[in-house]
Every structure is written in structure tokens, then in C-alpha cells.
Amino acid sequence: MKHLAIREISLHNFKNYPKREFTFDASHTLIFGRNGIGKTNLLDAIYFLSLTKSAFHSDRQLILQNENFCRVDATFQENETLHKLTAIYAPPERKRFILDDYAFPTLAEYIGRFPVIMIAPNDTDLIREGSEERRRFADTILCQTDKVYLQALSQYNYLLKQRNSLLSQNPFPTSAYKLLEVYNYQLSPLNQKIAQKRQDFANSLAPLLQKNYAEMAQKDANAEISYETNCLQSDFEEIFRQSLEKDIALRRTSVGIHKDDFVFMLNANPIKKFGSQGEQKTFVIALKLAVFEFLKENLQITPILLLDDILDKLDETRTFQLLQKVMQNPFGQVLLTEANPKRLEQIPVLKNWQKIEIFD
Numbered sequence: 001m002k003h004l005a006i007r008e009i010s011l012h013n014f015k016n017y018p019k020r021e022f023t024f025d026a027s028h029t030l031i032f033g034r035n036g037i038g039k040t041n042l043l044d045a046i047y048f049l050s051l052t053k054s055a056f057h058s059d060r061q062l063i064l065q066n067e068n069f070c071r072v073d074a075t076f077q078e079n080e081t082l083h084k085l086t087a088i089y090a091p092p093e094r095k096r097f098i099l100d101d102y103a104f105p106t107l108a109e110y111i112g113r114f115p116v117i118m119i120a121p122n123d124t125d126l127i128r129e130g131s132e133e134r135r136r137f138a139d140t141i142l143c144q145t146d147k148v149y150l151q152a153l154s155q156y157n158y159l160l161k162q163r164n165s166l167l168s169q170n171p172f173p174t175s176a177y178k179l180l181e182v183y184n185y186q187l188s189p190l191n192q193k194i195a196q197k198r199q200d201f202a203n204s205l206a207p208l209l210q211k212n213y214a215e216m217a218q219k220d221a222n223a224e225i226s227y228e229t230n231c232l233q234s235d236f237e238e239i240f241r242q243s244l245e246k247d248i249a250l251r252r253t254s255v256g257i258h259k260d261d262f263v264f265m266l267n268a269n270p271i272k273k274f275g276s277q278g279e280q281k282t283f284v285i286a287l288k289l290a291v292f293e294f295l296k297e298n299l300q301i302t303p304i305l306l307l308d309d310i311l312d313k314l315d316e317t318r319t320f321q322l323l324q325k326v327m328q329n330p331f332g333q334v335l336l337t338e339a340n341p342k343r344l345e346q347i348p349v350l351k352n353w354q355k356i357e358i359f360d
């Protein structure tokens, strides 16, 4: 098992920072400063180093306004060894990730090497928004831990695009039926493979989510995740056959893993409809902490935990439980942002954390 900790980060034209350096010399750090100063942007820089994109914005917004490139350099520690990591984005060139002088040929090869988990205020979108948001959430995690999944998914997306473009013809030419069958033949096993892996993923998260939710809420509660799909059937080509007329009428593919969803339930009710704001917030935090354990187990690396403004909307018990929890195993380095340090004076567990104030 490798333990990961970022020690230094230097930002160049990254979001609101022309040039700035930060040093983290403890395992737990509290970052504070007024609204809009760049606390979230600092966490986003670390997220960018991990997942090669912003947690919130488009690629273009990674770059300071009116500049044409951004660069993030970091020194991180992995057990006893220090590593240098550099990310450069200068469009139209593709993003480059360099670890100890090794430039990764593709982003796909790099992703998973420097794992982080970010918990942020807009995470409840995962509950409230449509299924695409939840599929993207699962895909982002599985692409880090399972290169076979990543390959299957990109192949699926490529073939789906081809199939949809064929279906977009109006009227649909009889000569295209043969090609449609070729796509069905190629897409069918990919549907099964991806659906199976997503289902296994939901099954691995389920007990962790349940445990984390109950711990944070300090009461018995049933927090559940399940995967909703009809892609696990052995003969998916039959499903394509059944939906043929519909697909031609709609001019796109109406069945497959791009339609699937993850369902979140709290005490047997869909949390999307019935959960309070605080319950939804607790749920996504418990879910992200479950993902933390999933990544740790599958990558054999302790990820860095980034907690952006998470204390808002949580009651005292839940705040205390959460902070208490992240100071123990299985967690390693934790970075927490907060705009209102007054609120933090009342939280004794934070007393020994390193404190960084961001000024103009």
C-alpha cells in the first residue's frame, strides 16, 4: 500500500492565480480566506493533477483569463519517496502530464496514478440531476481502476456514435440495415461487459456507503446504491432487434448502457425526492468516502482527500463525526477549505491542523 501526500504546489496562470506557491507540511491542512480568493481553485488544481480536468469547469477555464497556457508543478510524497509532477495545458496542444521526467503518451495511461477524491458543495447534483451525471461519476472512477473498462467504454462510445449517425439518415435507407447489424453485433458484448462492471462497482460501494452514512448520521439508516440496467441479458442483439423500429423512428439508439442509471435510496425512499438538503449532503459525502475506500483498495494507493466547503448544511453531530472520521484510518492527507474561520473555532478537532490563509 502506498501513501500519497502533496508537499508543494506551484500554480502558473491557473484560474485566478498568475503565480503562487503553497507548501503543505502536515497531514491535515485547513485552507481559509475570503469568498472568491481562490480556495476552491487551489483544490481544483490538485484535482486537475489527478484527473486531468477541472472538477467544475471546462478546460479553457483552467487558464487565467487573457493568458494562453497554464502550468501546475507539484512535489508529492509516496511513502518515503518524493516525486515531481507537472501538468501543462497550452491549447490547441493536448494536455501534457510529466512524472519524474516521464511524459505520459496518453491521458488514459496517466489517470489513476495520482488519485484524489474531492467532496464539494455541488456534489448533491449527483442526486438531483439526470442519469448522465451518475454514469459519468461511475465512469470516472472505473476508468482509474480498470483499464479494460476504459477501453471498452471508449470503444462503445465510438461505435454508438457511428450507429447514431447511420440512424440519423432520413428516410432510413434499406441498404443500411446490414451495417446496423454489424454495429449491433459489436456493441452487444460491450453492453454486457460495461454493465457487469458497473453493477460490480455498485455492489462494492453498497456496504461502504451504508456504513459511512450510519456513522455520520449517528443513527440506524439505510443508505443504498443500486445499478439499473437491462444490459445484463445474455442476448443483447435480441434487444436491438426489438428496438429497431423505435430507433429508426427516433433516429438514435434507444437501448444500451448510455441509458442506465444508478439509484440512490435512503430508508427505502428515493433520496432525490424525499431527502432533506442535509440528508442529501450526508448521502453524497458518505458515497464519496465509499469511493475513497474503493479507490484505495483497487489502486493500492491512499488517495488525497479534498474537502471543499463541506461544513455548510451539516449539523454539529455530522460535522464532528466527519472530521473525526477523516483523521483516522483509512484516510491519509486531507485538505479542507472554509470561508468562515469563526465557525471553525468551535470545532476542537481542527486545533492541530496546519492552517493556510490565502490573501490577495
Ligand SMILES: Nc1ncnc2c1ncn2[C@@H]1O[C@H](COP(=O)(O)OP(=O)(O)OP(=O)(O)O)[C@@H](O)[C@H]1O
Residues within 6 Å of the ligand: 014, 015, 016, 017, 033, 034, 035, 036, 037, 038, 039, 040, 041, 042, 060, 061, 062, 063, 064, 065, 309, 338, 339
Ligand atoms: N480562468 C480564470 N481566470 C481568472 N479568474 C478566474 C478563473 N477561473 C476562476 N476565476 C476566479 O476565481 C474566483 C473564485 O475562486 P474560488 O472559487 O477558488 O473562490 P473561493 O475562495 O473558493 O471562494 P468561496 O469562499 O466563495 O467558495 C472567482 O472570482 C473567479 O472569477
Ligand SMILES: [Mg+2]
Residues within 6 Å of the ligand: 039, 040, 041, 308, 309, 337
Ligand atoms: Mg470555494
